Amino acid sequence: MALSFDLFGTLVTADRPAAPWDAVADALADRSIRVPDDWETAYRSSHRDYERGREAPLDEHVRLALANRGVDVSEATAREAVLAAFDSPVTVRDGAVDALSAAADRGPIGVCSNCSVPGLVERTLSRAGLEGAAGRDFDAVVTSVDCGWRKPHAEIFEATADALGVPLAALVHVGDDARTDGGAGRAGARSVLLDDRPLPDLAAAIREGRLC
Structure with a gap:
């Protein structure tokens, strides 16, 4: 067994942050990434379809949301920012x-x-x-x-x-x-x-x- x-x-x-989009925005800003004015809307919108049951990685979602608003960010920076936003007591x-x-x-x-x-x-x-x-x-x-x-x-x-x-x-x-x-x-x-x-x-x- x-x-x-x-x-x-x-x-x-x-x-867990009550407003995760704000937590992620703060972590992005800490890394000198420009956060769009309508970030909450971008964060809460879907930017890719996933097969039912598949995980949607949050760092990927954040990169796609930023790209949708004309902001480029590296995979490493997105991953660091997302981890920092949710790494809580x-x-x-x-x-x-x-x-x-x-x-x-x-x-x-x-x-x-x-x-x-x-x-x-x-x-x-x-x-x-x-x-x-x-x-x-x-x-x-x-x-x-x-x-x-x-x-x-x-x-x-x-x-x-x-x-x-x-x-x-x-x-x-x-x-x-x-x-x-x-x-x-x-x-x-x-x-x-x-x-x-x-x-x-x-x-x-x-x-x-x-x-x-």
Whole structure:
């Protein structure tokens, strides 16, 4: 058995900007990028069609929105600005470290997270001190922006199982959202939702084999 954990809302809670277009605008301005006067409209408009279930990388969206307004920005600058805009304080949720430790004693552990900001999941794990908190590093960190598919699409759970070195049927995914994290069960893995199994109770269930 291998266990994967959702990140935001499951292992950590994180502050998110109420007006993300403003946060991105500030980060762009800090990098001497001219921000269009109607930036909110540009930011909130679609500039590319994506296949259903595909992740839309936010740095790409920002570059396309700027280009639509006649502003050129490099891929590296857009990525830095987007990461800076969303890199905010996080709080490790009660029971998270104990659950990770229990899972690490039973087999491979990983993170499987929807996130459109490149590098944000890794930055959040570092900021929260979760990398290595279970006594060893995660065996895999799979994000929608890197694998290209968002939960609940089966592709991201298949990618997670592959990264953890187990068949999909041996993957147990823990998350807080029935719509997205619950997709693990529909894909052929098993989903455990925090509404049914609160995080502080999860470690005991793992140690006693009640998730198998």
